[in-house]
Amino acid sequence: MNIENPYLALYDASGALKGVLVSPEMWTALEPHALKILGETETEPELPEPMADLETLLSFWDFKYPYSAEARCETCGAATTDWRADEPRKFRLATATLAGMVTLTCSHCKTRIIHRHFKDRVTVETKPYCEQKDPKLNAVYGDKRQYFT
Template sequence: MKEQIHYVTDAHGNIVAVQIPFALWERLKGALPAEAPAARATEAAVPEPMEGFADFLRYWDFRYPYDPAVSCPHCGAHVADWRTAPGHPFQLANANLGGLLVFHCKSCGATIRQKHFRDHVALESTPRS
């Protein structure tokens, strides 16, 4: 059976997935939690687009100051500043000059979008699917 297990690695040799025979999966899947902890660890390992966020701030010229607070309407998580909050409960997934900031809530997996317009911020969210 050992020769049927294949490890998928990234360019740096880090294991990103393990391929196992279907028969072994059938025996194991009932013993695993609905969401394996390894799945969350992998999500956190994705680097945040801080260069895009730096550009966003560099060209900020809106009529209101930038507010780094992020809230999740699905689980109630809230931080005053996502950049310095203990445990980093929100991960920046996208930032662009058009004013869009996208965060993932580490607590419940929801996606929070902050759409910055010239005179206001529109907030949208989607629960984890």
């Protein structure tokens, strides 16, 4: 890349175009147009809820208390007495494990509501949705945390 040619086309070994690198100056001019085009892309359909996993958990339920389908989002305040029966759904099932963990996602604000069922009690944890992960929390290889900042 140079001033006369503010972009660099990238090709693979077979000659197929793989991408383009642009100079910072060119990106400044292209960014609004590129973001407009990228914003028009279709969103991926939601994955089906793992209801079979929840049914497995409930079929083996041996806790000292009955299962409660009550859910509440501490972030936006959405609440329901039975998240499975709501139409439209306020909460979607993200995971359910035989170990007793049921994770719901708030349909309004994408907050994760984690129900951990123990033999004698339930703990509820709320994790607000985060667009980007913390750049300080990267992969751990062995005992060494990798920081890419």
